[in-house]
Amino acid sequence: MATGTLPAARAEPRARPANADLSAWLAVAAGTLGALMATLDISIVNSALPTIQGEIGATGTEGAWVATAYLVAEIIIIPLSAWLERLLGLRTFLLIAVSLFTGFSVLCGFANSLVVMIIGRVGQGITGGAMIPTAQTIIAQRLPPHQQSMGTAAFGVVAILGPLIGPLVGGWLAENVSWHYAFFLNVPVSFILILLLVVGLPHQPAKLHLLREADWIGILGLALGMGGLTVFLEEGSREEWFASGLIQQMAALTVVGFILLFYGQFTAKRPVIKLALLLDRQFGSVALMGMALGVVLYGTSYAIPQFLSAIAGYNALQSGQVVLLSGIPSIMLMPFVPLLLRYLDIRIAVLFGMGIMGLSAWMETGLTADSVGSDFTESQLMRGVGQIMGMLFLSQAVVQSVPPEDAGDASGLFNSMRNLGGSFALAGISIVQQNRMWLHSRRLEETLNANSPDVQGYVSGLGQAMGNASAGIRLLGQQIQQQALVMTYNDIFFAMSLVTLAVMPLVLFLRPLPRNASLAGMH
Structure with missing residues (x-):
């Protein structure tokens, strides 16, 4: 019987990885919608804050609490989110968070005092902050690896746009309906979100024994x-x-x-927070730069509407439109994210991004009493470029700086550090406003000699124009206060530029990203 060599077995074509089903994408949509709602509410009060302050009887410095309370609460909850997911199960945890977030939003909408508003904002921050990192968890758990970049890109757009469109949405509602609806808006959105969570996420049993390990x-x-x-x-x-x-x-x-x-x-x-990670040279540098990024991001989105309201007489909607400008470059650059990660050295990218952020703040140090929204156009567009470069590459550096088992802790700590920077910025703005406003007022008054013919002639002219000599003196005092306020805001933007300048040398401690690095989420 003739024998022969059998032909080599033909290699089977590699099976195409299965795509995510409809329920998985509904879960991703739920996570993204929750993150949008949570990030939107960080800044939705900024442009409407002068109106809110007037109605709840808060001063300008006390009004900063309305924004700060949310950020501080987020700082506390973000590191706990991973543990709470394991404790309650992802769907149960998110359903509880969304329901409570809705309740606290309604409380803010009905607030008639600063205390009630702060309680509501703290509750919003705790429950809303829980929805941001869980969105990234849903993408990692429910999408196959080859489709995760699509979910991450969608989340990246939300993470950037949320704080930017917040002032615009809040401003439009404050001007056309009422500032209360900036909070009531969350009720119908939460209803849709709950439906998506029930359909898109499977139920997981609670692991209450983890309470003992907390x-x-x-x-x-x-x-x-x-x-x-x-x-x-x-x-x-x-x-x-x-x-x-x-x-x-x-x-x-x-x-x-x-x-x-x-x-x-x-x-x-x-x-609760693995602070030992900060001892790593690269991660510690990334965390500090993230804090500086938070100072500029949250500081400018708060300070610009306040300046335009006090100096240019802008309403909430007009201020929100100016803040939104920085989102244009971010959205335009988002499709190029994979190419940027693959071909651009992280040190160059972060140095460029932080430099642009600092330069954009420095460009706002020459404001005058005649400045209007158009004077912020160039700096806002530049800030959008710096934001996407800084956020994008620093977020990638976080997961590359630590062992895989510490990636969750590192991400939570980085996000907390960035929010901490925002909290420091808002607190610092209040301090600078009080101290520098007084200083500049006194310095301007010292330059005015009551016996000077020029001063007397100017005041007399104001009095004649107003039809009352004492009215001329009051008007001069108002002009002094206005000039002092402009100089104070120039100091605020200058301080932000110095913060970014101070951390830029830390890029020397960064290591290049691997060529095949997967796309990490941004918040």
Whole structure:
């Protein structure tokens, strides 16, 4: 019987990876919608804040609490999100978060005092902050690897656009309906979100035994430390610092809180925030640059509407349109994200992004009493470019800086550091407004000699124009206050530019990203 060699088996074509089904995309849509709602509410009050302050009886510096309370609450909840997902199951956790977020939004909408508003904003921050990192979890769990870049790109657009369109949406509602609906808007959106969550995410059993493993001391320390530090910074200047019993108590509370937080680092099996990651040269540098990024992002989105309202007489909608300008370059650059990651060195990209952010803030240091929204156009467009470059590459550097098992902790810590930068910016703006406003007013007054013929002639002319000599003096005082306020905002933008300049040398500690690095999410 003749024998022969059998032909080699033909290689089977590699099976095409299965695409995500409809329920998976509904889950991604739910996560993205939740993240949009949460990021939108970070800044939705900024342009309408002058109106809100007037109706709830808050001063300009007290009004900063309406924005700060949300950011501080987010700082506390973001590191806890991964643990809460495991404890309750992702769907149950998100359903609870969305329901509570809706309730706190309604509370903000009905608020008639600063205290009620702050309670509502803290509740919004805690529950809304939980929806942001979970959106990235849904993308990782429900989409196959070859489709995750699509989900991540959608999330990236939301993460950038949310804080930018917030002032525009809030401003439009404040001008055409009522500022209350900036919060009531969340009710129908939450209803849609709950339907998507029920359909798109499977139920997972709760793991209540994890309650015993929680870093309760660290959680308590984080809440006390961040809460106390925020009150200390916000109220310190107004209360004359340690001359006030309240400030003394807040300082003590801050110290106790951070002691508890550090104690948890050494005693808990899994600390609430893994602060040891900051000791890594690259991750520590990324975290500090992320904090500086938060200072400029949240600081400018708060300061620009306040300036335009006080100096140019802009309404909430007009201010929101100016803030939205920085989103245009971000959206235009988003399709090129994969190419940028593949071919652009992270050190060059971050240096360029942070430099543009700092330059955009420096361009706003030459404001005058005649400045209007168009004077912010160039700086806002530049800020959009710097934002996408800085956020994009720093977010990628986070997961590349630590071992895979620490990626979740690193992402939570990075996001908390960026929000912490925003909280410091808002507190710093309040402090600068109080101190520099007084200083510039006194300096301007010192240049005016009451016996000077020029001064007397000017005041007399104002009095004749107003039909009342005393009215001329009052008008001069108002002009002094206006000029002092403009100079104060110039100081604020200059300080932001210095913050970015200070951290730019840290790019030397960054390592190039791997060529095949997967696209990490941004927030």
